[in-house]
Amino acid sequence: MTRYQLFINNEWLDPNSGRWFPSEDPFSGEAWAEIPRGDAVDADRAVAAAANAFNGPWSRMSASERGMLLYKLGSLIERDAQKLAEIESRDNGKLIGDVLGQVRYMAKYFYYYGGLADKIQGHVVPMDKPKVFNYIRYEPMGVVVSITAWNSSLSLTTWKMAPALCAGNTIICKPSEYTSASLFELAKLTVEAGFPPGVFNVVTGFGAEVAEPLVRHPNVQRIAFTGGDEAGRKIYMMAAEGFKRVSLELGGKSPNIVFDDADMDQAVHGALSGVFSATGQTCVAGSRLLLQESIHDEFLQRIVDITKGAKIGDPADPKSQIGPITTKPQFDKVMRYIDIARQDGARCVAGGHALSGPGYGAGQFVEPTIFAGVTNDMRIAQEEVFGPVLSVLKFRDEEDAVRIANDIRFGLAAAVWTQSLHRAMFMTERLRAGTVWVNNYRSSSYTSPFGGFKDSGVGREGGIEAVREYMEPKSVWISTDLKMANPFGAK
Numbered sequence: 001m002t003r004y005q006l007f008i009n010n011e012w013l014d015p016n017s018g019r020w021f022p023s024e025d026p027f028s029g030e031a032w033a034e035i036p037r038g039d040a041v042d043a044d045r046a047v048a049a050a051a052n053a054f055n056g057p058w059s060r061m062s063a064s065e066r067g068m069l070l071y072k073l074g075s076l077i078e079r080d081a082q083k084l085a086e087i088e089s090r091d092n093g094k095l096i097g098d099v100l101g102q103v104r105y106m107a108k109y110f111y112y113y114g115g116l117a118d119k120i121q122g123h124v125v126p127m128d129k130p131k132v133f134n135y136i137r138y139e140p141m142g143v144v145v146s147i148t149a150w151n152s153s154l155s156l157t158t159w160k161m162a163p164a165l166c167a168g169n170t171i172i173c174k175p176s177e178y179t180s181a182s183l184f185e186l187a188k189l190t191v192e193a194g195f196p197p198g199v200f201n202v203v204t205g206f207g208a209e210v211a212e213p214l215v216r217h218p219n220v221q222r223i224a225f226t227g228g229d230e231a232g233r234k235i236y237m238m239a240a241e242g243f244k245r246v247s248l249e250l251g252g253k254s255p256n257i258v259f260d261d262a263d264m265d266q267a268v269h270g271a272l273s274g275v276f277s278a279t280g281q282t283c284v285a286g287s288r289l290l291l292q293e294s295i296h297d298e299f300l301q302r303i304v305d306i307t308k309g310a311k312i313g314d315p316a317d318p319k320s321q322i323g324p325i326t327t328k329p330q331f332d333k334v335m336r337y338i339d340i341a342r343q344d345g346a347r348c349v350a351g352g353h354a355l356s357g358p359g360y361g362a363g364q365f366v367e368p369t370i371f372a373g374v375t376n377d378m379r380i381a382q383e384e385v386f387g388p389v390l391s392v393l394k395f396r397d398e399e400d401a402v403r404i405a406n407d408i409r410f411g412l413a414a415a416v417w418t419q420s421l422h423r424a425m426f427m428t429e430r431l432r433a434g435t436v437w438v439n440n441y442r443s444s445s446y447t448s449p450f451g452g453f454k455d456s457g458v459g460r461e462g463g464i465e466a467v468r469e470y471m472e473p474k475s476v477w478i479s480t481d482l483k484m485a486n487p488f489g490a491k
Contacts, residue, residue: 003034004180006042006204007187009049010197015205016041023181026093026324027314029362033091035180038205040213043172046201047217050143050170053198058170059140061196067117070165072193074110077103080189086316088154088182093324093364094278095315106158109446113166113467120167120467125475133478138471140168141245142221145214147235149227150176150326151281151386153183156249159450160224163466165199169222172201174211176227178327180204207231215239222470225249226283228384229455236458247459247469249283249451251384252412255405256286256441257395257427260294262417266439268302270417271390274441276310276368279323280388281330283456284413286441288374288381289392290401296394300372303390304350307368313359324364325387331364334387338369341380346371346391376404384410398423402430411453415441434460 003020005012015036022031036042058066077084085100092099122137144164148156153175164171175183183202190200203210215223215238222245225235229250239246256274258267274286291299315323325331331354338352351367366388374381374391381391395401405414414433418424428436434452437443444450449460459469 001032001034002181004036004184004204006036006038006046007184007200007202008042008046008198009053009201010191010195013042013045015039021177023091023178025090026326026364027316027361029364033181035177035204038203038210040210042203042205043210043213043217046172046203047143047214047219049198050172050201051198051219053196054140054142054170056198057196058199059168063118063120063168066165066168067114069193069195070110070114070117070162073189073195074107074114076189076193077110077186078107080185081107084154084182084185087185088179089315091179091181092150092153092326093315094151094281094326095320095323097318098278102152102155106155109158109162112446113162116464116467117166120471131479131481133480135476137474137476138167138468139474141470141472142169143219144169144171144222144224144470145217145220146171146173147211147214147223147225147227148173148175150178151278153179154186156226157183157186159226159461159466161200162446163461164222164224164470167467167470169470170199172203172214172220174203174205174214177204177206211235212238215244216242218242221245223247232457245469247451247461248457249459249461250412250455250457251386251410252283252285252452252456253288253382253384253408253410254284254286254413254415254433255288255290255401255431256415257290257401257405257417258292258295258299259401259416259418259420259423260292261419261423263419263439264295264299264302267417268299268306270415270439270441271299271303272306274415275390276307276322276388277442279325279366281326281386282442284435284442285386286413286415287385287390288405289390290395290404291392292401293394293396296392300349300370300392304370307350307370310368312355312365312367314361322365322368322388324361325366328364330386331366334366334385334389337380337383337385337387337389338366341371341374341378341389341391344378344380345373346378346380347373351388376407382408398426402427406430406432409455412456413437413452
């Protein structure tokens with residue numbers, strides 16, 4: 001049993017409460033680590049450390065020096081990718097191959113933002129007033145709090161941490177109580193890389209006990225959150241009390257739209273990987289498959305046949321294609337939605353059951369499930385399940401596909417499968433989503449912004465836009481020969 005401590009000011013500290021809680025392996029169901037149960041006192045300690053670093057050694061470093069540290073961290077992550085992936089996979093139950101790929105790729109985020117750190121430039125404004133010089137400079141906000149969900153702790157933290165530090169801020173990370181261990185391992189690498197004390201901090205625990213004090217803390221300037229829309233709404237409201245800057249990456253119910261002129265083999269692969277990768281536990285899961293009427297039956301049969309052959313099992317086994325649901329509450333939620341779909345009249349054509357017995361550990365497995373005969377007013381088509389459950393809907397033409405795709409409160413992602421350039425352009429313009437893929441699914445890059453429309457969130461992560469999210473523009477006015485008039489007349 002591994003017992004972790006809080007990481008504050010480059011020191012390992014016991015929680016103020018003197019309490020720890022277990023982290024359970026989703027496959028075996030057994031506790032394998034003890035996570036410190038932080039509270040408001042620990043939140044205060046972390047904020048004080050981050051504020052001191054921001055006002056001290058971190059702000060005195062040049063942007064180039066900060067960038068070199070980020071680059072060094074990236075190289076250490078690449079070196080230790082296997083270890084980091086094994087710990088995260090054990091914590092969240094995702095397939096080891098998938099997690100290893102994610103960890104290796106997250107190193108590139110630090111390379112990218114490390115290189116970008118000394119290239120954030122202000123600009124001179126062409127002024128309409130004589131004898132005055134005006135320019136814009138971009139300054140870091142201060143102390144940033146990152147709060148992340150349990151499905152991809154390392155990657156979700158990286159999306160916030162790398163641009164926030166690139167911009168010159170300091171950061172406190174509060175991971176999900178279900179998947180905290182990998183961030184402590186990341187913290188060890190920040191020390192090895194040479195980050196000054198207080199620049200990066202990890203405080204773990206439960207929402208009301210430590211996340212809320214962090215969000216409400218008067219010395220925190222910026223909140224970056226990834227998780228469910230209900231929690232996101234609460235954080236948004238708490239942050240508003242202090243007029244804090246906020247970014248929220250929330251849920252989705254993304255439409256994956258296949259037209260009759262698509263490359264069917266590619267579209268089949270895209271439909272399956274879009275929803276069943278990561279056991280469906282990803283915010284961009286293509287959980288609504290929209291099929292044009294003329295290809296509906298054939299396409300549905302193909303994905304059903306392939307789905308029934310999926311290898312389900314231990315995420316540490318490289319041959320496994322579907323792993324367990326990460327948490328017991330989430331497992332129960334997925335099973336409830338399968339029941340709801342049946343009650344609402346959807347037809348289960350694949351899966352639909354929990355799996356237990358030899359090879360399935362503690363039994364936190366759900367068969368990859370496909371529902372046909374779904375209409376867009378059903379709950380299974382409107383609400384995020386966050387599991388391996390696919391809803392299949394029919395559409396007539398482009399207008400009908402747009403209507404169905406947009407008739408939802410989410411707007412995170414969408415995909416279009418077609419060989420028509422006209423159709424592709426029409427659909428990408430009309431779909432209300434922060435990311436639209438054409439003839440591919442789940443592509444992402446540190447160079448491109450990611451975020452959602454509507455209830456899927458606020459702000460963007462990735463690319464140069466992400467750095468701007470963590471900076472404040474300041475307008476500077478300098479007189480070159482401006483005569484100030486006496487408002488009370490000449491003396």
